[in-house]
Amino acid sequence: MSVSHKVGTMKSKQAPNVNSHQKAAVAKGVKAIGKKKDEEEGLDTAEGEEWMQGKTLVKPPDQLDLTEAELNEEITRVLKASNPNAPQNVVRYSFKEGCYKPIVFVDQMAIHFELEGNLVHKESDEGRRLMAKQAEVDDGGGVERPDNVAIKAAKREQKLTNQFNFNERASQTLNNTPRDISCQTEPPPRANFSATANQWEIYDFYVEELQRREKSKEKHEGQFLNKEEDKSKKKMIQAETQNDDISQLAKVVKIIERMVNQNIFDDVAQDFMYFEDASDEFRGEKGTLLPLWTFQYDKAKSLSVTALCWNHKYNDLFAVGLGSHEFTQQGGGMLLFYTLKNPSYPEFIFNTASGVMCLDIHEHLSYLVAVGLYDGCVAVYNLKKKTDQPIYNSRASSGKHTSAVMQVKWQKDDLDSNHNFISVSADGRLVSWTLVKHELVFTEIIKLPVIDTIPDDLKDVIPTVGTSLDFHKQKDYSFLVGTEHGKIHKGSKYYSSKFLEKYDAHFMNVTRVKWNPFHPDVFISCGWDWMVKIWDQTMKSPVFTFELKTSVTDVAWAPYSSTVFAAVTTDGKVHVFDLNINKYEALCQQKVVSKKTKLFNIEFNPVHPIIIVGDDRGHVTSLKLSPNLRKKPKVESEVLNVHFQMSLHISLV
Amino acid sequence: GADDTEEKTQTIDPKHIFPPQHTDMPEEMRVETMELCVTACEKFATNNESAAKMIKESMDKKFGSSWHVVIGEGFGFEITHEVKNLLYMFFGGGLAVCVWKCS
Numbered sequence: 001m002s003v004s005h006k007v008g009t010m011k012s013k014q015a016p017n018v019n020s021h022q023k024a025a026v027a028k029g030v031k032a033i034g035k036k037k038d039e040e041e042g043l044d045t046a047e048g049e050e051w052m053q054g055k056t057l058v059k060p061p062d063q064l065d066l067t068e069a070e071l072n073e074e075i076t077r078v079l080k081a082s083n084p085n086a087p088q089n090v091v092r093y094s095f096k097e098g099c100y101k102p103i104v105f106v107d108q109m110a111i112h113f114e115l116e117g118n119l120v121h122k123e124s125d126e127g128r129r130l131m132a133k134q135a136e137v138d139d140g141g142g143v144e145r146p147d148n149v150a151i152k153a154a155k156r157e158q159k160l161t162n163q164f165n166f167n168e169r170a171s172q173t174l175n176n177t178p179r180d181i182s183c184q185t186e187p188p189p190r191a192n193f194s195a196t197a198n199q200w201e202i203y204d205f206y207v208e209e210l211q212r213r214e215k216s217k218e219k220h221e222g223q224f225l226n227k228e229e230d231k232s233k234k235k236m237i238q239a240e241t242q243n244d245d246i247s248q249l250a251k252v253v254k255i256i257e258r259m260v261n262q263n264i265f266d267d268v269a270q271d272f273m274y275f276e277d278a279s280d281e282f283r284g285e286k287g288t289l290l291p292l293w294t295f296q297y298d299k300a301k302s303l304s305v306t307a308l309c310w311n312h313k314y315n316d317l318f319a320v321g322l323g324s325h326e327f328t329q330q331g332g333g334m335l336l337f338y339t340l341k342n343p344s345y346p347e348f349i350f351n352t353a354s355g356v357m358c359l360d361i362h363e364h365l366s367y368l369v370a371v372g373l374y375d376g377c378v379a380v381y382n383l384k385k386k387t388d389q390p391i392y393n394s395r396a397s398s399g400k401h402t403s404a405v406m407q408v409k410w411q412k413d414d415l416d417s418n419h420n421f422i423s424v425s426a427d428g429r430l431v432s433w434t435l436v437k438h439e440l441v442f443t444e445i446i447k448l449p450v451i452d453t454i455p456d457d458l459k460d461v462i463p464t465v466g467t468s469l470d471f472h473k474q475k476d477y478s479f480l481v482g483t484e485h486g487k488i489h490k491g492s493k494y495y496s497s498k499f500l501e502k503y504d505a506h507f508m509n510v511t512r513v514k515w516n517p518f519h520p521d522v523f524i525s526c527g528w529d530w531m532v533k534i535w536d537q538t539m540k541s542p543v544f545t546f547e548l549k550t551s552v553t554d555v556a557w558a559p560y561s562s563t564v565f566a567a568v569t570t571d572g573k574v575h576v577f578d579l580n581i582n583k584y585e586a587l588c589q590q591k592v593v594s595k596k597t598k599l600f601n602i603e604f605n606p607v608h609p610i611i612i613v614g615d616d617r618g619h620v621t622s623l624k625l626s627p628n629l630r631k632k633p634k635v636e637s638e639v640l641n642v643h644f645q646m647s648l649h650i651s652l653v
Numbered sequence: 654g655a656d657d658t659e660e661k662t663q664t665i666d667p668k669h670i671f672p673p674q675h676t677d678m679p680e681e682m683r684v685e686t687m688e689l690c691v692t693a694c695e696k697f698a699t700n701n702e703s704a705a706k707m708i709k710e711s712m713d714k715k716f717g718s719s720w721h722v723v724i725g726e727g728f729g730f731e732i733t734h735e736v737k738n739l740l741y742m743f744f745g746g747g748l749a750v751c752v753w754k755c756s
Contacts, residue, residue, distance in 0.1 A: 190755065193739055194731035195675065197749030205743060209672045 083108045258341050265343060268292050272340070272610070277626040285581050287588045287628030289574060292610060293343035295320070295620040300334050305614025307359045308601040313366035315607040316340040317347065320620055323355020323374055325600070330355055330374055335381065338620065350381055350388060360421065362410045370421045370433075372405025378423050378433055378440070392440045394433065400442075401425035407469035412476060422471075424448075424481055428463030430491075446496050448483060468513045474520055482510030488525055490537060503540065506531055512555050518562035526552035532567050534579075544583065548575055554602045556611075560632050568599035568613055576629050587629055592621055673742040674749075682716065686740050686752060694724065694744045701725060701748075708752060719756040724748060 090103045120127045195201075262269055272292050280287055300322050307321030322334040333355035337348035354375040362368040367383040371390070377400060379390035394400050403426035410421045411432070420434040428448040434441045448464040465484035472478040477493040478500075486506035489499040506527030516522035522543070526532045528551040534544035550569040558564035563579040572595070576588040593599060593615050601614035609625045671691055676683055689711055697704035705722040712720035716738070723730065726747055732739075734753035741751045 188738075189736040190733050191677075191736050191739075192731065192733050193675070193741070193753070194729070195741060195751075196729035197725060197751070198727050199747060202743045202747060202749060205672075205674055206746070 081108065083110045085110060257345075261342050261344055265293060268343075272608070272624060275624065280626050280628045283628065285587055285628060287576065287626040287630075289576070289588060289590045289592060289611070289623040289625060289629075291592060292622040292624055293340065295338045295343055295346075295612075295622070296618060297334075297336055297346055297349075300336065300618035302331070303334060303355070303618045304598075304616035305600055305618060305620060306355065306357050308603045308612055308614050308620065309359050309361050309369075310603055310605055310612075311361050311366050312363055312606060314339075315605060317366075318603070318605075318612060318620075319359055319361055319369060320346075320614060321356030321359040321371065322618055323357055325616070333373060335359065335369070335371055337383070340622070348383060350390075352379070353377075357404050358407045358423075360408045360410050362419065365419070368410075368419065370408045370410060370423075372408045372423050372425070374404045376401035376403055376405060376425060376427070378405055378408060378421075380421075380435060380440070392435055392438075394440045394442070401427050401429065401431065403427040403463070403465070406465070406467050409469055409471055411471070422469070422479075424466035424469040426463070426465040426467075426484075428466060430466070430469070430481065444496075445493065446491055446499070448481060448489065449499065449502075467510055468525075470513050470515050470523070472515050472520070473517050480513045480515065480523055482513040482525060482527075484509050486510055486527060486529070488513055488535075501537070503535060505533060505535075505542070511551075511553050514555060514557055516562055517557055517559060522562075524555055524557065524565060526555040526567055528552070532575075544579070546575075546577070546586075548573075553598070553600045556602050556604055558604050558630075559606050560609075560630065564629065564631075566602055566604070566611060568602045570598040572597050572599055572615070574599070574602065574611070574613060574623065576625070578629065578631065581631065588626075592623060593617075593619070671742060671744060673740055675739070675741040677737050677739055679737060682737075683740060685715070686712065687742060690740075690742065690750045690752065691744060694748060694750065698745075708750075712752065712754070716754065720752065720754050723751045 086106050086108055088106065090106055091100045092103050093099070094101045120130060122128075122131070271290060275290065277288055277290065303322035304324055305320055306323045306325065307319075309319045309321075311317040311319070316339045318338055320334075320336045320338065322336065324330055324333075331354075333352040335348075335350040335352060335356055336346040338346050352371065352373055354373045354377070356371055357374050358372040360370045362370075369381045369383065371379045371381065373379065378394045380392040382391045385391065401423065405423050405425040408421050408423045410419070414420050414434060418434050418436055420432055422430060422432045422445065424430050428450075430445040430448070432443045432445050434443065448466050450462070450464055466481050467484055468480075468482035470480050479491055479493070481489045481491065481499075482505070483489070486504065486508055488503040488505045488510060490501035490503070491499045505525050506529045508528040510525055510527045513525045514523060516524065521537045522534060523537065524532065524534050530547050530549060530551060532546040532548060532552055532555055533542035535542045546567075548567060548569050550571045550573075552567050552569050555565060555567040558566070561578070561580070563581075564577065566574060566576045568574050571591070572593040573589055573591045575586040577586050581587060592613060597619075598616045599613050600616060602611055604611050609630050610622050611625065612620050612622045614620050671687060673683065673687060678686065690708055693704040693707040693711075697707065701724040705724045708724075709720050709722045712722070721732070726749070728749070730751060732751070732753055732755070734755050738754035739751075740753070741749070743749050
């Protein structure tokens with residue numbers, strides 16, 4: 001009924017302690033409460049202050065500030081069980097007595113706090129109902145309560161009724177049998193170690209260490225390093241020499257070969273350099289040819305020399321083309337390069353499928369060699385490359401000559417800086433070949449005119465065989481072509497339809513036509529009709545004519561004089577003329593090869609006073625010109641020309 | 654004994670040399686471990702236990718678990734260690750440090 005109040009001194013600062021009972025306790029008698037109160041009193045007075053002291057003092061902001069004296073003043077409060085708020089003079093009307101009577105017994109219970117609980121006894125009806133509801137809710141949760149079994153049974157009954165729409169089915173997949181696997185990696189290896197750590201051990205160790213360090217400092221100064229370096233260097237050198245052995249050997253062998261050759265042909269070499277025939281003084285005008293080396297190659301025995309060419313850059317190197325002049329005896333061919341330094345073996349050897357008829361070495365790029373073959377092919381060889389094959393070959397291209405290529409000549413590079421050369425062949429065509437990247441591109445320049453004696457219907461079939469070709473030294477576009485019929489045609493690269501001039505040169509095959517290297521109008525020609533003729537291009541008839549008793553196969557101007565030229569004939573003789581000295585006779589007519597050997601080619605060396613001649617046995621003979629033959633005019637070349645003109649006029653007159 | 658210690662301090666300057674008396678660690682590991690030991694011993698010059706503790710914990714972190722460290726001036730030992738994980742060195746003229754790994 002009433003909340004017990006504490007009787008005893010209380011300090012006003014404390015927050016009131018509220019003992020609230022939540023249960024709605026059944027009201028008991030006041031006496032009972034009184035007893036409680038008494039008990040509580042006793043307890044409180046004893047323990048109250050201590051219990052209160054444990055708490056921290058919190059001062060509310062609106063607290064009264066009292067002085068110390070006032071604070072210490074004891075205020076006595078008496079706590080009663082009676083409710084101070086309860087009315088003390090309640091009066092009730094009593095119907096029995098008919099008047100108002102005061103009620104003595106007033107309810108003293110003051111309810112400070114009331115809270116209605118919501119606990120329901122399990123056994124009561126309401127409790128059961130609640131539990132049933134809860135069980136329904138908890139069905140999904142899966143927490144089983146023994147009370148709920150009955151409820152669930154009721155639910156299942158409800159589900160079964162739906163059997164028509166729903167069907168329960170269960171299956172179990174195969175569970176693999178569990179297996180225990182254990183693995184133990186190899187533990188890291190272990191080792192035992194034992195030692196003692198004492199002061200003297202430590203000391204000893206330090207002493208040793210110091211000594212070791214001092215020693216190592218001395219050693220480190222260079223010695224070890226040097227040794228190591230040397231070893232490594234030696235290894236390097238050894239390795240290198242092993243690799244380069246063979247290639248170095250080749251070079252060395254070459255030098256030795258040349259040395260040996262020089263020793264063998266020592267006298268020849270001496271003659272080549274120093275010998276000047278003293279007897280020339282006594283001979284008057286005549287001169288002689290001193291034979292020097294003979295170049296021959298074993299495998300070329302059956303072939304005859306068809307072309308010769310000196311290399312402009314390396315004055316001791318010359319090219320020999322080997323093939324056959326006979327129509328019936330055609331086999332393979334060869335291209336050989338000899339050097340004067342090694343007369344016994346060629347420097348370069350190239351085999352060709354058919355006989356080489358002509359060759360030309362490029363003036364500036366001395367490694368490019370153009371070759372014309374008997375089967376009409378033209379090929380270009382690159383001496384720098386190690387291969388045996390030509391770098392360009394006109395085999396496959398369609399512009400190939402249908403007949404033997406008689407002469408090839410390199411031209412200046414065209415506008416695209418491609419190298420090109422011109423060839424004349426027995427099929428009567430002049431074709432220009434351009435070296436474009438990896439192939440030869442041909443451009444037809446002109447076709448040789450057919451002679452009149454051939455009937456009209458055969459004109460297209462029977463070509464005019466061109467046998468020789470030469471380009472003017474200064475005027476590059478002007479050229480001369482000699483034909484089989486003895487005519488010489490002068491043409492120009494700019495006119496592709498017609499020739500500019502025609503000269504009736506010889507009765508038979510024109511074997512060679514050559515412009516004079518100094519005089520712009522003069523050219524020489526030779527042919528099988530035993531004649532050598534010198535022409536001025538402005539005049540229809542030759543200026544000089546020489547008869548040499550046999551077919552003349554080749555003629556060449558000397559590079560040092562405008563009036564010197566040499567010719568070779570089929571009787572093995574070399575004829576050297578100097579028009580400045582003798583206009584009618586050769587200064588030298590010398591047989592240089594053995595009997596029945598025909599000479600086919602002659603070439604002057606651009607620098608040295610020697611000539612090479614090729615014969616039909618595949619041999620090349622080099623000859624030195626005696627001083628009488630080498631007389632250089634003491635005037636400049638222009639004056640030379642005038643000189644020549646003068647001599648011409650004299651002859652005409 | 655005492656004589657030895659006196660001689661030692663006069664003739665040699667042991668504080669600058671820290672060669673390992675015995676070790677089978679790889680080069681990198683050895684250098685690192687030695688530096689660590691030196692640092693620890695210098696730091697805890699008076700307290701061997703804390704020096705050893707520092708070394709052991711650092712080694713555990715860097716190179717894997719179960720390192721053992723013994724620091725002292727006079728002791729004998731026989732240990733089983735994992736191959737390539739032992740360092741036995743001297744420090745400061747009077748301290749011996751033995752570090753090894755064994756799980």
